[in-house]
Amino acid sequence: MAKYKRFKGTQDIFGDETKYWYYIEKIARDTFIKYGFKEIRTPIIEPTELFTRSVGETSDIVKKEMYTFEDKGKRSVTLRPEGTASVVRAYIENSMINLGSPIKLYYMGPMFRYEKPQAGRQRQFHQIGVEIFGTDTPISDAETIILADELLKAFGLKNYKIKINSIGCPKCRPKYREALKKYFKPHLENMCKDCQTRYDTNIMRLLDCKVDREISKDAPSILDYLCDECKSHFESVVKYLDEMGISYEIDPKIVRGLDYYSRTAFEIVHYGLGAQSAILGGGRYNSLVEELGGKETPAIGFALGVERIILALKSEEVEVENPEEIDVYVAYSGENTDIEALKLSRNLKKEGLRVFLNISDRSLRNQLKHANKMGATFVAIIGEKERDEETVSIKNMKTGEQFEVERYWVPQILKEKNTME
Ligand code: HAM
Numbered sequence: 001m002a003k004y005k006r007f008k009g010t011q012d013i014f015g016d017e018t019k020y021w022y023y024i025e026k027i028a029r030d031t032f033i034k035y036g037f038k039e040i041r042t043p044i045i046e047p048t049e050l051f052t053r054s055v056g057e058t059s060d061i062v063k064k065e066m067y068t069f070e071d072k073g074k075r076s077v078t079l080r081p082e083g084t085a086s087v088v089r090a091y092i093e094n095s096m097i098n099l100g101s102p103i104k105l106y107y108m109g110p111m112f113r114y115e116k117p118q119a120g121r122q123r124q125f126h127q128i129g130v131e132i133f134g135t136d137t138p139i140s141d142a143e144t145i146i147l148a149d150e151l152l153k154a155f156g157l158k159n160y161k162i163k164i165n166s167i168g169c170p171k172c173r174p175k176y177r178e179a180l181k182k183y184f185k186p187h188l189e190n191m192c193k194d195c196q197t198r199y200d201t202n203i204m205r206l207l208d209c210k211v212d213r214e215i216s217k218d219a220p221s222i223l224d225y226l227c228d229e230c231k232s233h234f235e236s237v238v239k240y241l242d243e244m245g246i247s248y249e250i251d252p253k254i255v256r257g258l259d260y261y262s263r264t265a266f267e268i269v270h271y272g273l274g275a276q277s278a279i280l281g282g283g284r285y286n287s288l289v290e291e292l293g294g295k296e297t298p299a300i301g302f303a304l305g306v307e308r309i310i311l312a313l314k315s316e317e318v319e320v321e322n323p324e325e326i327d328v329y330v331a332y333s334g335e336n337t338d339i340e341a342l343k344l345s346r347n348l349k350k351e352g353l354r355v356f357l358n359i360s361d362r363s364l365r366n367q368l369k370h371a372n373k374m375g376a377t378f379v380a381i382i383g384e385k386e387r388d389e390e391t392v393s394i395k396n397m398k399t400g401e402q403f404e405v406e407r408y409w410v411p412q413i414l415k416e417k418n419t420m421e
Pocket of ligand 1: 081082083084085115123126129258278280281284301302304306307
């Protein structure tokens with residue numbers, strides 16, 4: 001029994017699982033770079049107020065889910081529950097407006113929310129996200145949604161749906177809130193506790209309550225309350241998506257759980273995931289930069305949950321190659337064979353092969369066993385005979401075939417054979 005155990009809702013990622021992480025991170029990076037994004041890495045710890053001000057005092061994240069503590073300097077520190085607030089802070093703090101506007105940034109990394117762990121919901125999870133600063137054009141919203149779709153397709157996923165909505169702006173929302181209050185008032189006493197609190201603090205969240213779905217079915221739609229600017233903005237976004245053949249559904253119940261959004265909001269759900277089906281979420285946030293002390297700067301972005309994408313890949317049985325496979329295990333036995341093995345493994349790596357050199361004191365038999373456990377495709381063996389004759393014995397671990405080759409030719413021959421395996 002292990003003396004120390006990881007916290008509930010956290011994960012050790014190793015073995016055959018890592019291939020998914022390589023796969024997702026590589027495809028994401030390549031796709032973002034294709035769209036002109038630049039990477040940003042921000043700290044995992046931030047001042048607590050950054051999140052209370054941006055994600056919102058009344059949001060579940062701030063109210064119940066933050067990992068907040070006091071550091072030795074008596075500052076209130078929070079492990080970031082999401083990436084947007086940190087990127088906005090970095091954008092302002094580093095005067096990134098001087099780098100050219102609009103600017104496109106992407107990030108990947110761990111986030112922390114003290115939620116009830118279940119399949120697809122963890123306390124430490126990982127997001128890959130993008131943020132675009134400095135434009136409010138409908139084409140930028142459309143391109144962001146197109147990027148999300150292209151990314152999921154590049155992962156090999158098919159079984160998902162894009163849901164979009166416009167949640168208006170501070171100009172059109174008050175009237176809509178009034179309409180919602182009027183609609184929900186007679187139902188309120190039959191609604192869940194969360195809804196009863198949110199009725200006063202954040203009425204729009206009543207729309208995406210999982211408990212009171214029936215009651216909100218006939219609630220007024222935000223789309224009927226949009227001001228002229230928001231309406232025409234949304235219509236243009238939708239038109240671009242239509243022109244580009246993107247399939248999506250307009251869902252006026254998409255309100256998002258973070259407070260900073262305005263206008264376009266979207267979520268992508270995967271059908272193979274059960275309760276935690278949201279694999280990606282995002283939207284526009286035109287007031288947040290100003291709210292956090294910067295100049296008025298419109299912005300939009302999204303983030304996906306890596307663990308949920310992995311569940312989606314598994315549910316669609318997408319084949320993912322393991323880049324950590326070992327091509328050649330170099331085994332040796334006998335006096336002065338170790339230095340020959342070192343040299344051989346260097347030459348094999350020069351050919352681009354993935355090499356595991358035996359680094360333990362063990363018999364040849366046990367080296368072969370180890371090679372088998374490591375899943376090596378070939379074993380290159382230098383025994384005393386091979387040492388004296390300047391050869392190497394090669395064993396193909398898949399077929400069992402064994403042959404001896406002049407040492408000089410081994411890297412080239414193994415490289416050719418490896419590409420055929
Ligand atoms: P979010 O919807 O809170 O948005 O999170 C984005 C994604 O992170 C979700 O769709 C889900 O896949 C994943 N996720 C969230 N919580 C968990 C969890 N406890 N366990 C596993 N996965 C989780 C945001 O965070 C915004 N910052 C997105 C954004 C970027 N909006 C504009 N820019």
